[in-house]
Amino acid sequence: MAETPAETKDLVHYIEPKGDFIAFSDEEDYLAKGLEWKLFTARSVKKELVYKSGSHQEKVKLAGYEQYGNGLDTIVVEFENGRQSCIHPAYLKEMQSSSFGKELLSGPVASIALTGVEQEVKEKATEDLGELIKAPKTEPKKEKPKSKKKEAIPKLDLPTDKVHFRATVKEFTAKMNHFTGEEDEVVLLENVKVTTEPELVIGDAWCGYSKTLKKVELVEGDSLEFDGKVIEKKYNKEIRYKVNNPSKLVKSTEA
Structure with missing residues (x-):
């Protein structure tokens, strides 16, 4: 018997992106990032991947990614119900394996979503924050205007002809x-x-x-x-x- 939305809504632990994330600019950008994350090959580009959580799995699409410096990316995937969630590239890659999750079927759903590399990412972020808090205080300096994010350059209305x-x-x-x-x-x-x-x-x-x-x-x-x-x-x-x-x-x- 197929699962109803009411039966599946608690089977996925969503980690929603914080604010705006980076969307793929074009097919070439999508291909380059997918190859970098080793989610597919140039000869077999996938538009949909499998998200697994315990006994539940469903297809997701890559919506974009967040960047945290030092080459660290977090993928943003979009589910069939339109909801989005963040996931580490290596963890999503593991989910594509047929053997993934078999040893986790008895574990609680929420803990599954935060195991392995997902938990490592969160722990690393916590450690970095702790180091900043422990850093010696310096003498107060004159307040500088808060730097604003660069405004997105508006797209040009390009001519369609030569x-x-x-x-x-x-x-x-x-x-x-x-x-x-x-x-x-x-x-x-x-x-x-x-x-x-x-x-x-x-x-x-x-x-x-x-x-x-x-x-x-x-x-x-x-x-x-x-x-x-x-x-x-x-x-x-x-x-x-x-x-x-x-x-x-x-x-x-x-x-």
Whole structure:
């Protein structure tokens, strides 16, 4: 007989995220984090994983993650009922094993959710807080304004068609392609501006270092004009936009 919501509501110990968490920016970001946590492979990307608690299990989706520094991530998963819960990547990975939880079937549900690495994360956070409390007090200093979280940069209303650009070559570098496992050559651009009406300032952007670009024999500091299409696809946290298929490249005298 299938379990009803009333029968299952107490079978999962939810550890809800505190405030906002980091959502995946795109499929490439989802793939990179999933590979980092070893939840799946590049050839077998999973959109759903299994969450196990005692005799109960159900499918969950990865909603995002929280970061606490020193490379420590806590995954935020979303259940079929829409509720979210935090879990350590290694613990979620263990849950994907067919043998996981068999030795825990007789234990209380609440204690199961906090065993192993989940408990270690909480204990480590408590220890760190204790060290801060024990730290010697220093002489009072002038109060400084509380630092505010950086406001999210509003998304640009990007043109959907191919447009004309002006930009400056900032740097030649590489970006890991998680699908091929190899690095792709890329060009970082600055002062990127759409000059087709309506004009739009993009700022920093990037593009693949294609054969078309190599023929122009670019060097850092070159000012360019070209046609292309801009999309939202980040190179890193600061560079959020990519120029696709640049063509009709001309070195210009203006930035």
